[in-house]
Amino acid sequence: MPRTLLRAASAFALTLTALSAPAAHADDVTPVAVTVNARAALATVPETGIGTNHAIWDSNLGTDETADLLKDAGVKLLRYPGGSYSDIYHWADHTAPGGYVAPDTDFDTFMSGVRRTGAQAMVTANYGTGTAEEAAAWVRQANVVKGYGVKLWEIGNENYGNGHYGAAWEADDHADKSPAEYARTVVAYADAMKAVDPTIKIGAVLTTPANWPDAITAEGDDGSWNKVVLSTAGSKIDFVILHWYPGTLDKVGHVPDMIQLTREQIAAYAGPGSERIGIAMTEFNTGSSSNGTNTQPGALAAADSYATLLANGVFTVDWWNVHNGIGAVTEVAGHTDYGDFGLLSSGVCNSDGSVCEPALNTPFAPYYALEMVSRFARPGDQFVRAASGEAKVSAHAARRPNGDLAVMLVNTSADTSYPVEIDYSGYSPASGAPTVLTHTNGATSITTSTGGSATARTLPPLSLTTLVLHPAAPQAGRPGAPGQPVASQVTDTSAKISWPAASPGSRPIVKYEVHRQNGAVSEQLGETSGTSFTPHNLKPGTRYTVNVIARDSAGDLSWASPPLTFTTGTPATSSCSVRLTIQSDWASGYVGAVDITNDGAPVSGWTLNFSWPRTWQSLGSGWSGVWTQDGSDVKVVNEAGNGSLGTGATATIGFVGNYSGPNVLPSVFTFNGTVCTTR
Structure with missing residues (x-):
């Protein structure tokens, strides 16, 4: 994106009660039922999950102070050279004709900051005004000459915004601005870049389901942008790129379908072996300054969205961006919102000098949201299902390799402290007090304490709370988790589910249980002593997500397998x-x-x-x-x-x-x- 984020501001969906109104006391509020189901496993937390964007107009992108702050927040991926600037940027002479390039923002400076942060780099090659040869030369400079080992390379940024569908914000010198031309050029870029370093991963730009111009077929095209791009370039790419600026704070519920529909498009159009193709959300922000871009409501939406996207298998979510600059100044949730889409203050003033941001690199509220998510769900942890009975309270959970369980609770109410009662399925927490991480409205740090219980907690208004629990029983000697299940022979009422055997612990494995996820509740479909099972009582046209669990001769259970999602069909014959x-x-x-x-x-x-x-x-x-x-x-x-x-x-x-x-x-x-x- 350019320095000024061009997004239509949607109405503030999370209505904030006036600060003068009396807050609802927790004693007057019915406790919220929260369910955590450790048998309903979701994606494993990736190493690159917590990411953000750097931009070449930001002279602070390579400073030690910036890198250290990002490291403290748990940022593990940094994207460069900056949204829409990617399609006008020429790395060799560090220029961006038509845009502003700040001092100390060249590629080597960026990589220095990446290394100090302890992150991986994602580089966007110039599609709009560049060439495949220029991109291949960048790969050579990065990985052969400099030895940086940059593995993730995007081809262009939001290239559907080149005017082909009407709106034009993305630079594109190609005479043909169709998805077919983009796809053909992606193939050329991938061939040239992988000829230099075959180990790199190439990403192609897709439209995000239900976000313009998704599903639109322009005149002369053989289908939507995604269909055309995947059909032509699918065999050459390793991941796809989505961007999401939801505009309101109530869209997190769209994420599972958004990602599932993307996977279905990949499977339908990208050809054999398409299951290798990952999904990256390389730009995310709440998308509207009226929602609290850098105040607590935006932070809560960020934490909720990051956790949900990662739990659904996205391998990175990258905040837009580190430093962005002041925008429309408002009051949100009792604090000044500078309309700044950055994680950190740019320390600048508005055009007439009447309002100035805090000192350079002062963290805004979303910074603490990313830090909370990184401390809640660490690389290698496995997300499990969690659900809440109150719309203003959301719940997430992740199980750690040592058997610990972390539960993150988000209270989006501006005026109500919600008591929650947590029920655990497939997990028994130890009786001792949990470790508690908390971030509240206006706080300038995450507090850590030990106290309370694993089953009851009161959530302050506009707060993030994470509980870290220990298991009641020892984990040593339990079976390993079964491998990734697959579905075959899917009909309207049945499907054969198969999986790699689990490794036994100190006792032999006697059976496997197949559990369907029904929200945060598991429904056991059946059990077997083998490594496949065929349920015959499924419903037609229904999406199923299942996990497999191993049970040993002492009754001890393994972790749940990775999730399998499939959809039944309709009758093969009917009247x-x-x-x-x-x-x-x-x-x-x-x-x-x-x-x-x-x-x-x-x-x-x-x-x-x-x-x-x-x-x-x-x-x-x-x-x-x-x-x-x-x-x-x-x-x-x-x-x-x-x-x-x-x-x-x-x-x-x-x-x-x-x-x-x-x-x-x-x-x-x-x-x-x-x-x-x-x-």
């Missing part, structure tokens, strides 16, 4: 079949066509039913039938002229579907009460 096609999509709604084929006996009237998978989806309008919606359920009844369908006959109906989050399409349709085959 009806349905095909849903998208006629057009504008990234917040679409025109859908539904072809209903009667494969059974003739009918003289019909009703089609389906449900929206997500709460942020709704029916806009429909035609060629009488459409109604009740909650998430949609019903279509034939019109007078299309009610009679003979065997093999097809009726086509259409609708406008609206969405404000990742658009998971309906996949299960019933025709006169019968589940149809979805084509």
